[in-house]
Amino acid sequence: MIIDGFAHQLPDIDPAETSEWLDSLGAVVDQRGPARARYLLARLLERSRELGVGTPASVSTPYVNTIPPEEEPWFPGDWELERHIRAYIRWNAAVMVVRANKTADAIGGHLSTFASSAALYEVGFNHFFRGKEDGRPGDAVYIQGHAAPGIYARAYLEHRLDEADLDRFRREVDTPDGEQPTAGRGLSSYPHPRLMPDFWEYPTVSMGLGPILSIYQARYNKYLQNRRIDDTDDSRVWCFVGDGEVDEPETLGAISLAAREQLDNLTWVLNCNLQRLDGPVRGNGKVIQELEAIFRGAGWNVIKVVWGGAWDELLARDVDGVLLNKMNTTVDGEFQRYAIEPGSYIREHFFGPDPRLRAMVEHLSDHELENLPRGGHDYHKLYAAYRAAVETEGMPTVILAKTIKGWTLGKGFEGRNATHQIKKMTAQQLMELRDRLHLTDVLPDSAFDSDMPPYVRPPIDSPVTKYLLDRRRELDGPLPTREVRVRRPLALAEDTAYKELFEGSGTQAVSTTVAFTRLLRNLCRDDRMGPRVVPIIPDEARTFGMDALFREFGIYAAHGQLYEPVDHDLLLSYKESTDGQILEEGITEAGAMSSWTAAATSYATRGVPMAPFFAFYSMFGFQRVGDLIYAAADARARGFLLGATAGRTTLLGEGLQHADGHSQVLSTTVPVCRSYDPAFAFETAVIVRDGLARMYPDGGGEGGEDVFYYLTLYNENHVMPPMPPGVEKGVVEGLYRWAEAPEVKGPRATVLFSGSAYGAAVAARDDLAEIYGVGTELWSATSYQQLRMQALEVERWNRLHPRATPRTPLVAEKLSGSQGPIVAVTDFMRMVPDQIARWVPRRFMPLGTDGFGRSDTREALRRYFEVDAPSLVLTVLSELVAEGTIVPAALDDAIARYGVPVDGPVPWHG
Ligand SMILES: Cc1ncc(C[n+]2csc(CCOP(=O)(O)OP(=O)(O)O)c2C)c(N)n1
Numbered sequence: 001m002i003i004d005g006f007a008h009q010l011p012d013i014d015p016a017e018t019s020e021w022l023d024s025l026g027a028v029v030d031q032r033g034p035a036r037a038r039y040l041l042a043r044l045l046e047r048s049r050e051l052g053v054g055t056p057a058s059v060s061t062p063y064v065n066t067i068p069p070e071e072e073p074w075f076p077g078d079w080e081l082e083r084h085i086r087a088y089i090r091w092n093a094a095v096m097v098v099r100a101n102k103t104a105d106a107i108g109g110h111l112s113t114f115a116s117s118a119a120l121y122e123v124g125f126n127h128f129f130r131g132k133e134d135g136r137p138g139d140a141v142y143i144q145g146h147a148a149p150g151i152y153a154r155a156y157l158e159h160r161l162d163e164a165d166l167d168r169f170r171r172e173v174d175t176p177d178g179e180q181p182t183a184g185r186g187l188s189s190y191p192h193p194r195l196m197p198d199f200w201e202y203p204t205v206s207m208g209l210g211p212i213l214s215i216y217q218a219r220y221n222k223y224l225q226n227r228r229i230d231d232t233d234d235s236r237v238w239c240f241v242g243d244g245e246v247d248e249p250e251t252l253g254a255i256s257l258a259a260r261e262q263l264d265n266l267t268w269v270l271n272c273n274l275q276r277l278d279g280p281v282r283g284n285g286k287v288i289q290e291l292e293a294i295f296r297g298a299g300w301n302v303i304k305v306v307w308g309g310a311w312d313e314l315l316a317r318d319v320d321g322v323l324l325n326k327m328n329t330t331v332d333g334e335f336q337r338y339a340i341e342p343g344s345y346i347r348e349h350f351f352g353p354d355p356r357l358r359a360m361v362e363h364l365s366d367h368e369l370e371n372l373p374r375g376g377h378d379y380h381k382l383y384a385a386y387r388a389a390v391e392t393e394g395m396p397t398v399i400l401a402k403t404i405k406g407w408t409l410g411k412g413f414e415g416r417n418a419t420h421q422i423k424k425m426t427a428q429q430l431m432e433l434r435d436r437l438h439l440t441d442v443l444p445d446s447a448f449d450s451d452m453p454p455y456v457r458p459p460i461d462s463p464v465t466k467y468l469l470d471r472r473r474e475l476d477g478p479l480p481t482r483e484v485r486v487r488r489p490l491a492l493a494e495d496t497a498y499k500e501l502f503e504g505s506g507t508q509a510v511s512t513t514v515a516f517t518r519l520l521r522n523l524c525r526d527d528r529m530g531p532r533v534v535p536i537i538p539d540e541a542r543t544f545g546m547d548a549l550f551r552e553f554g555i556y557a558a559h560g561q562l563y564e565p566v567d568h569d570l571l572l573s574y575k576e577s578t579d580g581q582i583l584e585e586g587i588t589e590a591g592a593m594s595s596w597t598a599a600a601t602s603y604a605t606r607g608v609p610m611a612p613f614f615a616f617y618s619m620f621g622f623q624r625v626g627d628l629i630y631a632a633a634d635a636r637a638r639g640f641l642l643g644a645t646a647g648r649t650t651l652l653g654e655g656l657q658h659a660d661g662h663s664q665v666l667s668t669t670v671p672v673c674r675s676y677d678p679a680f681a682f683e684t685a686v687i688v689r690d691g692l693a694r695m696y697p698d699g700g701g702e703g704g705e706d707v708f709y710y711l712t713l714y715n716e717n718h719v720m721p722p723m724p725p726g727v728e729k730g731v732v733e734g735l736y737r738w739a740e741a742p743e744v745k746g747p748r749a750t751v752l753f754s755g756s757a758y759g760a761a762v763a764a765r766d767d768l769a770e771i772y773g774v775g776t777e778l779w780s781a782t783s784y785q786q787l788r789m790q791a792l793e794v795e796r797w798n799r800l801h802p803r804a805t806p807r808t809p810l811v812a813e814k815l816s817g818s819q820g821p822i823v824a825v826t827d828f829m830r831m832v833p834d835q836i837a838r839w840v841p842r843r844f845m846p847l848g849t850d851g852f853g854r855s856d857t858r859e860a861l862r863r864y865f866e867v868d869a870p871s872l873v874l875t876v877l878s879e880l881v882a883e884g885t886i887v888p889a890a891l892d893d894a895i896a897r898y899g900v901p902v903d904g905p906v907p908w909h910g
């Protein structure tokens with residue numbers, strides 16, 4: 001028995017009427033069959049929605065187009081000219097890849113992705129995507145990475161690129177004879193703003209990142225609008241997604257946010273070619289149906305474009321619902337097969353088994369059956385879908401377009417499992433492509449005599465080019481284009497914002513996290529810069545003590561606060577508002593990172609520089625969303641990442657999956673990320689102030705450095721000292737002398753500390769002086785990474801200038817002014833200080849926290865990892881012994897004094 005639980009929870013106020021309705025349904029099923037019953041029910045549901053009855057929408061609909069033919073709008077373009085444009089683009093995109101792979105060092109590239117999606121892009125370029133030439137930022141378009149050749153081919157047709165450029169596809173290093181190779185002007189394999197800063201705006205290709213980034217970009221646009229920072233009403237976000245790409249958890253992971261926040265400025269185009277790299281996406285199922293249910297369930301507007309126009313008349317004659325039934329029950333693996341088999345096979349297997357179906361296509365030849373198009377190749381249907389998408393209000397839209405992978409490339413490509421990887425075409429295959437694209441006039445057989453197939457482009461004054469350029473002019477200029485043109489300058493904060501941190505905390509013990517929160521508050525309060533600061537937190541504000549900011553600056557909520565918060569009577573209540581400043585993202589580091597990226601690239605994408613600060617649990621940053629951080633670096637993001645609760649031993653009690661002793665290693669893998677591990681509040685302030693000035697000089701984005709910052713913050717309290725004079729430069733460079741050695745008679749030593757290891761360094765210095773008579777000077781190492789980068793540059797210069805006086809790396813120069821063996825101590829892995837080992841002028845020994853974290857008191861953990869004061873004393877003494885300055889007896893004493901076990905397993909080995 002089937003029971004709809006909800007209906008049975010309610011009283012039936014008229015059982016006779018209920019029976020009448022149910023009996024009628026039974027009669028329809030008996031007499032006219034289930035197809036008719038389904039039809040009637042669908043009409044009833046549609047009607048009830050029209051009448052505002054409030055019936056829930058079903059999550060799936062039959063396997064047909066969402067927009068019926070009679071609802072398709074008038075197509076305003078020139079059909080024939082647009083077909084020509086597509087033919088030229090298809091040709092040049094293919095030839096560009098084929099030429100790149102003709103040479104001995106075949107360099108790769110992809111043919112089939114764009115071949116399946118050419119019409120999807122072209123309808124956008126000719127009718128929808130808005131450029132920037134009117135001085136407005138226009139649309140954001142996320143392009144499937146492997147479709148890049150098609151985008152270059154269009155830029156070529158638009159005369160933005162020429163043949164020489166196309167021949168530099170995937171060749172990005174210039175190696176002029178006898179000169180050093182330099183970063184060249186080649187075309188990047190995929191959309192990489194880092195490599196082509198005047199062209200690409202939105203990096204994609206690492207599957208799943210484009211989709212989530214696009215959602216948060218659309219949300220960020222609404223944020224700017226609601227906070228009255230920028231008018232974003234005329235900017236739409238488009239994202240092209242592969243159907244294989246949806247299996248990445250990031251792809252669908254944030255779609256409910258898009259519906260919840262009613263992002264009607266967002267359109268996804270899902271290229272359902274039913275294939276990924278190795279084979280079918282859902283051979284035994286139907287990816288379009290699966291996705292429809294997911295998106296409708298999440299609250300999106302779903303537009304399916306499954307069938308091309310030629311199917312309309314067949315469906316119109318489907319009185320028994322047999323065609324619909326066949327469409328519904330055929331799995332994707334079979335549809336893929338129909339894409340490669342001849343018409344006779346389709347007649348036999350798709351239409352054949354049912355005589356009513358067979359009769360339906362009797363008037364069609366095998367050739368016509370073979371060419372019954374899929375919706376994603378039907379320009380008219382696509383135009384209708386895009387128009388409906390942009391006219392939809394209150395919800396995001398996804399267009400599910402069914403296509404064939406490798407479409408038009410011929411038998412060897414279309415629908416083949418290996419098609420993604422095929423990069424070469426024979427002369428014969430190229431001639432077939434030419435014929436298929438009707439390019440015989442411009443590509444006579446003689447064009448194929450040479451080994452390299454030619455590019456073809458109509459002259460600038462030809463009707464095709466004129467039309468193409470006119471369309472783009474009408475839509476405000478070419479895309480993609482990246483430019484840094486500041487529309488709304490950012491005035492940096494007054495020095496007063498930093499003053500509190502420079503002055504220290506007096507007698508109060510505070511953590512660097514608390515100090516940073518005060519700085520963030522001061523920046524938000526700054527008259528000039530305040531509104532441009534974007535604090536981003538994924539459900540961890542209370543952990544970091546940042547909840548104090550909620551009330552003062554408000555949490556951004558698209559619909560305001562529809563309830564009175566439980567803590568409304570408290571000073572620090574949970575305040576949500578439409579113009580709230582804080583992005584409290586909930587438990588999604590990926591989402592928070594995407595928001596950060598949108599704000600951190602705003603100086604370029606919108607000409608509105610912003611200062612985003614994303615504070616996360618340091619363990620869940622680089623480790624959790626490292627690929628998104630890398631993509632942000634690609635996008636030339638500028639801003640601050642804050643790894644709070646840092647340190648393997650400082651975050652006490654949490655353990656293995658929380659205690660971070662390696663994010664300072666991971667962050668160094670991103671070339672443009674400046675990584676700092678400050679110990680003091682003033683260091684934090686110096687780094688942030690310097691960073692803002694570097695990224696946004698003169699209040700703008702032009703001339704600024706395309707770098708971002710990673711700072712680790714701790715939750716251990718100590719008195720924050722005032723800033724000593726003259727240290728700012730050293731803080732930024734990565735190292736400075738914090739304290740001279742005490743005046744004692746014995747030998748000298750140097751200890752470098754970072755972050756929370758400061759405490760151990762001070763205690764060790766005191767013991768070394770008092771007990772062993774060793775005078776230890778203390779240095780604060782704010783960034784080993786910065787020291788290393790500088791040293792590598794110097795090292796290279798010296799290598800290339802053997803006759804010149806060698807230059808000294810900064811780190812060596814600084815440390816040559818210190819005395820005795822040098823011991824570094826950090827709450828991160830030893831690899832962090834080891835970064836400078838090569839350039840340290842004397843004996844060097846780092847102490848750090850290698851191995852898994854575990855829970856205990858800070859004291860116990862620091863002993864366990866051998867980064868506490870006794871371990872430091874021991875190490876300094878041991879270095880002095882090795883140097884021959886003292887005798888081993890002092891070491892024996894220290895081992896006994898501190899009770900250090902000398903035998904037993906190495907604690908950090910797993
Ligand atoms: C994170 C990640 N994993 C793997 C790949 C390698 N890869 C490149 S394209 C591709 C298949 C893409 O299939 P689909 O998303 O359906 O795109 P299509 O080319 O079919 O349009 C794969 C696995 C990648 N680029 N990124």
Ligand SMILES: [Mg+2]
Nearest residue numbers: 243244275276
């Ligand atoms: Mg695919």
